[in-house]
Amino acid sequence: MCTQLSTPGEYADLLDKFDTFMFDCDGVLWSGDHLIGGVIEALHLLRSKGKNILFVTNNATKSRKSYKKKFDGFGIEAHVEEIFGSAYAAAVYISTVVKLPKDKKVYVIGMSGVEEELHNEGVSYIGGTDPADTTFEPFDLKNFTPDPDVSVVLCGLDTNINYTKLSKAFRYLHTNPECLFIATNEDSTFPSTGGILPGAGSISAPLRYALGRDPVCTGKPSQSMLDCIQAKVHFDPKRTIMIGDRLNTDILFGKAGGVSTLLVLTGVTAKEEVLAPGATPIAVPDYMTQSIGDFAVLATPN
Numbered sequence: 001m002c003t004q005l006s007t008p009g010e011y012a013d014l015l016d017k018f019d020t021f022m023f024d025c026d027g028v029l030w031s032g033d034h035l036i037g038g039v040i041e042a043l044h045l046l047r048s049k050g051k052n053i054l055f056v057t058n059n060a061t062k063s064r065k066s067y068k069k070k071f072d073g074f075g076i077e078a079h080v081e082e083i084f085g086s087a088y089a090a091a092v093y094i095s096t097v098v099k100l101p102k103d104k105k106v107y108v109i110g111m112s113g114v115e116e117e118l119h120n121e122g123v124s125y126i127g128g129t130d131p132a133d134t135t136f137e138p139f140d141l142k143n144f145t146p147d148p149d150v151s152v153v154l155c156g157l158d159t160n161i162n163y164t165k166l167s168k169a170f171r172y173l174h175t176n177p178e179c180l181f182i183a184t185n186e187d188s189t190f191p192s193t194g195g196i197l198p199g200a201g202s203i204s205a206p207l208r209y210a211l212g213r214d215p216v217c218t219g220k221p222s223q224s225m226l227d228c229i230q231a232k233v234h235f236d237p238k239r240t241i242m243i244g245d246r247l248n249t250d251i252l253f254g255k256a257g258g259v260s261t262l263l264v265l266t267g268v269t270a271k272e273e274v275l276a277p278g279a280t281p282i283a284v285p286d287y288m289t290q291s292i293g294d295f296a297v298l299a300t301p302n
């Protein structure tokens with residue numbers, strides 16, 4: 001059953017129930033470079049009450065450090081150790097679960113966030129932002145010499161996607177059944193400034209179709225994302241709430257992790273997907289409110 005929050009008393013009661021607040025970013029705190037109203041006040045209120053705050057994003061375009069700069073730019077207090085992105089989760093998965101040998105490499109479809117996190121984990125990679133891969137020159141197999149050390153293809157949101165990257169990734173996976181296929185996340189879309197756009201899931205989709213093979217996903221809702229958070233931060237699931245805008249990532253992630261869930265309507269999910277008669281949502285949030293900004297009402301002196 002989903003409780004719709006609307007009164008200051010309901011917001012206050014929710015704050016009292018939880019010590020740790022996990023925030024999704026795109027569609028909850030901001031859409032692209034547009035900050036959602038009331039977010040700064042709401043986060044400041046939580047910190048003033050001594051709440052633990054974590055930021056858990058499937059957006060792999062930035063590393064934890066780069067995200068800190070985005071938070072700073074918005075004037076939002078955030079610390080690198082509070083930020084967990086899907087690029088970080090993928091890099092940790094490759095280094096600690098896959099235990100990729102040091103002489104092996106990752107072929108990257110993705111941006112600097114993925115490259116920085118792989119580097120931080122000591123994982124070698126090619127592709128990504130390399131100009132030889134971001135070219136729009138026609139791709140010709142005659143000119144392609146695969147790197148024999150590539151043992152993983154990692155695919156994340158890549159706003160410079162092109163046929164060369166898809167072809168190289170395809171060839172590594174098609175010619176070597178042992179090559180691992182990993183996706184940072186599978187969000188079909190994401191809320192950017194002015195509207196939704198194709199997300200990381202729509203970047204890896206052509207490979208899934210061409211290969212007839214699905215990747216391992218290391219972002220929300222996967223356990224890998226929770227594992228890399230729990231390796232760094234202790235929290236009591238019973239006193240923790242995940243706040244997100246997407247049912248099949250954020251809310252599923254929270255439920256799988258045994259934490260409570262709050263759906264906000266400032267991102268990709270509409271209220272009707274949960275509440276319309278006959279709606280069959282993939283996951284039902286414990287709570288729902290229009291925006292995180294609603295909590296700012298508690299910050300206003302009476």
Ligand SMILES: O=C(O)[C@H](O)[C@H](O)COP(=O)(O)O
Pocket residue numbers: 024025026027056057058059060061156157185187188189190191198199200201
């Ligand atoms: O990859 C994507 O589609 C987007 O970056 C992703 O949807 C946004 O991540 P969020 O902060 O909403 O988890």
Ligand SMILES: [Mg+2]
Pocket residue numbers: 024025026027028244245246267
């Ligand atoms: Mg989101």
